[in-house]
Amino acid sequence: MSDGPAAGGEPPGPAVQGYDVPGRKPDSQMPWELFMGNASHRLIAYMYGVNHPRSRAYYNNKSIKTIIRDTGLGDVSLLLPDEREICPDITDVSLRRLFEIKPWNERALQEGREEARKYLAALNRTILDSRRFTGGVDFHGEILIRFAGGQYIWRLEWKTPEPGVVQYRWMRSQKPFDSEAAAYKAAQWVDLTVEELRQYGGWVEKAVEGMVSRREKLATVSGTVGMVIDLIGGVATTVLWGAILGQMGSGSGAQQPPAQGGWRGAGLIGRAP
Template sequence: MPWEFFLGNAAHRLIGYMYGVNHPQNRVFYNTRTLSEILAERGTGDPSRLLKHERNLRPDILDLSSRNLFEIKPWNDKGLQEGRQEAKTYLTALNRAVMVGSAFNAGADFQGEILIRFARGQYIWRLEWHTTEPGVVQYRWTRSQQRFASEAAAYEVGQWAELTEQEMQEYGGWVGQAVDEMVSRRERLATFSGAVGIVIEVMGNAATGFFSSVILGRMSTGAQQPPAQGGGQIIPFPTRPPPVAPPAQVPAAAGVSLPRR
């Protein structure tokens, strides 16, 4: 598959995964279930009230517990417009058919960032996302402006540059594979208060990203040291205020939306 798909898919999977990390007790759907199926969950609504074209729609994040909905889109004006329209379409359909509980709403205040570290001295990549308006989460990929010995050093400097097309072509598949492997393990992660950053290490030609059970034990006791072994670390990132608007120039990979399944 093209590198654009790998990076778009990786962004959707990581953002959805981190939403689950932040809301471990909630019943949440991630672009794998249709509106008809979601409304039938525990008698939430009447799928027969959906219009024909609405029945197979799949929201990116739909939290049945909090009744919040998010659409995940690239960090540009087109993404914002598409996310706004899709969130409105989904909410209209859901609230027409809802029978049990309160109405569904456009979600807010969901943001974060993830660092991806490569072996052999490449730049450190970053996936960043913010709820730019209720119901719309926008993301972008960037990289450190220089090479760093650690992801913590890169984060401390906080200087990020757009990825070149060559970089995305060369490493996009590795990143996509690392993300897919990590998310597929579906390990429960403890979280710090505030924003949390994940570091996924991409090793050689076989990308791997995983989180050792050691992390959970150390974090549950309040320790913040990374595990002695393993390809992934969790480090606390202080919450930063979101930008007021998406930048005019964004990486080419950020212009790819995850195809509906």
Template sequence: MSDGPANGGEAVGQGYNVPGRRPDSQAPWEFFLGNAAHRLIAYMYKVNHPGRLAYFNTKTLADILATSGVGDPSRLLPHERYLRPDITDTSALSLFEIKPWGDRGLMEGRQEVRTYLTAVNRAVVAGTSFIGGTGFQGQLLIRFARGQYIWRLEWQTPEPGITQYRWTRSQQRFESEQEAYRAGQWVELTVEEMRQYGGWVGQAAEGMVSRREQLATLSEVVGIFIDIVGTTATGAFSGAIFGRMGSGRGAQPPTQGGGQVIPLPRRVPPASPPAQVPPAVGM
């Protein structure tokens, strides 16, 4: 991930003191929300494309080329060996950079995608060429233990290789995430809301992805299904999977303000994506 801010700069406040966080950590709320978005979006790419070999931003280009066999890492320039695209799909020969919504994210994404493509295409085998990925979009909901606003993470790929995301919340309070999803009325978050809940969002995202990754080997037994509605792929999990998650330690949101990522309801058509990239939400 290349758009996360450096640590430091803000005092620890509500939503920062989440379980597992170092007491002296000063990471600002942007770090939690950006990291959560990257973690969830990358995971949903894997869910939507289970048969593909894809690498995420923990792997360098040198490692990806060496492991996948699609190219020769020795052809990379010295500084290119350590580049880490957010999503590199060696089966589809495409890559994505994940950025926040807005003009700045779009411009930064263009530059980074050009850099990645120049590097990887210098190193791939003859007759092979990577391109910027397209057609990747979706959304996930987050429910909190305190306050009944439902948060939504939405992402789209407005141009090849650049996947942009934004966080919004339900316009009013709802008893369930299904009600919020059906209402389809989302508003931008305030800075105070981001500060208050940023840490909980990060914890919820990491917990959701980690548990599902651990349960991935059980998919043939308990049945993970993916519904494709229009051009949006939504991942949901069967009652058996969800029941296992609910019984595990830490699966439920903490009573003092934690959050829980919720799969979208089945067969409910999502709202139409905006015609153009909405403005940034302060990230």
């Protein structure tokens, strides 16, 4: 399930230039919250696969019914009617772990807790062996994004505050930096404004989808992943920095994290906030 970040209670405003993403339909009314929620889910699911290359994992375009049938772990007939099509955000059938991805606020935490409980009850009702699914723990990280030609560094951070729930938030550097490494070292982050999220949310989602769908290599510095959003000659590209962490290969057993819905396409922004 896709979510948007907390907006601090500010009233919604009119559509702004963040919706002017190449390839996007002019009459599209997709809210900016969904752009950022989609990008967050996509990156976090991708990083789970990178961090667990030996796991067989399913993401939120696969229903519990499909997961049980594909793996043969349980008896699909034991699912209740309203459980057959529900789709957990991350279901690791190798480690028998499950995660729901939610924004970084108390209400979303409660929703994630309830959804994880529901999904675990459904999965475990069908299991034919003694290994039960549990809520996943200790999954955390951050990704830094630099906009070509821009100044501020954006940061996506996620954590597991309790078993089965991953929460995320977007921030930016307090002041301009020339590189992600400098921003990471300074460790001075502030909340993004609603206007910034509205204006650039579509571009960030476009960048993330392009990078993940091409299964580009990710890079890491002290456990922090960084990528540059650039636009060269009208062709969008992703440039990644630092030492190579790894790549989701076809032989790893991890499945490609899915698209989250809404407008899709390869490409990245060439301007910064």
